[in-house]
Amino acid sequence: MATEFDKILDKCIDRINGGEDIESCLADYSEHADELRLFLNAMTQTKSTYSFTPSNSAKAEARQRFNNALRERQQRREARQPFSTRFLGWSRVWATAAAVILIAIVGYFGLRPVLFPSDNTPLPSPKGNFVFLISDDANAIGDFTSLTLTISGIGLLPEGSENWIEFEPEVDTADLTLLQGEVSQQIWRGDISAGEYIKVFIYISDVTGELKDEAEAGPVEIKLPSGKLHLSVPFQVSADTVTWFTYDLTVVATGSSQNGPKYILRPVVGESGAVTEQD
Known part of the structure; x- marks a missing residue:
């Protein structure tokens, strides 16, 4: 026990x-x-x-x-x-x-x-030094015909600071069933201050899923902790290179045959992170 x-x-x-x-x-x-x-x-x-x-x-x-x-x-x-x-x-x-x-x-x-100051918002730019992407790690995603997130905001915490940098996504919806494996979706690109960052938040206003199983067809309950998901993943941003940060998510089944299907949306630390390259 x-x-x-x-x-x-x-x-x-x-x-x-x-x-x-x-x-x-x-x-x-x-x-x-x-x-x-x-x-x-x-x-x-x-x-x-x-x-x-x-x-x-x-x-x-x-x-x-x-x-x-x-x-x-x-x-x-x-x-x-x-x-x-x-x-x-x-x-x-x-x-x-x-x-x-x-x-x-x-x-x-x-x-x-x-x-969360309101006057520290970076602006999107097609040639910006920071790109934010969403992807999905295989878990229970195979149960769904669609699993769509509505993303209302993104937050980055610089190292040694208490002031978060927040911005709204340029693309605010993502279907995780289309983002499996190495596939990812860009939801924002712009310029942010160069330096070290230690935490990343995404704010999700809505999540809806449709199951494949005909017996359970229709919308299903997907728990989202506190309306936001966070990662403690340090990464570096430079002014003269482009940093591509992939935020990897997964959906996990937690229900039972007695209570019906239930799922939880979680970040995946091991699959999330940044790569840097010349533009």
Whole structure:
């Protein structure tokens, strides 16, 4: 039983690192939900704490928001005695964990204007130094007659910076059934600042799939973690060469014969990355 749990935990960690949320993973392994939640919360809290270093002013703003949230929570506790009684029964460990999570949430939304500035948008250019492509890694794609993504944005994080570079794709839809193997689709080309980049996001507003199986014909549920997918893949961009970055995706079957077909869309780190060449 311990071996089975370890394997499930490893799968959940991989899914969360690929951009999926904790609740989606817990729903697929409900029999281990309580144990998994403890380990996965600890992992995501650690990642949130050390993912970046905010400025002093940003820390102060986040601390103020956190204090305001605590005061509001105290007022609600006083107004609802049953909740207060349950809250006081929590262990110190869970109370500390709740505080860490709240700080991370407040800090993220408080700092989002800093992380995603609106005045740092590169413009497309047919001879630009950066090309962004989408491709698909074979997994459960063979189950589909079509699997279409609607891409609303792309984000790049320069090394040593907290300011993301974001831009909208020139081509905003891609059918992954047409992008298998070495086939890829260019969705943007333009000029971005030369330097090292360490993370890539794609924002997906919609994903629809049609199954081949006649018994299951029609639209099928495809989970997309948080409306975006991210990769931690370092790459270099130069002003005098062209960098071609391929973002590889895969769709994985997670359903059962009892619950029907379900699928998750994930990035593929091992197949994603950049190549550089002279234009």
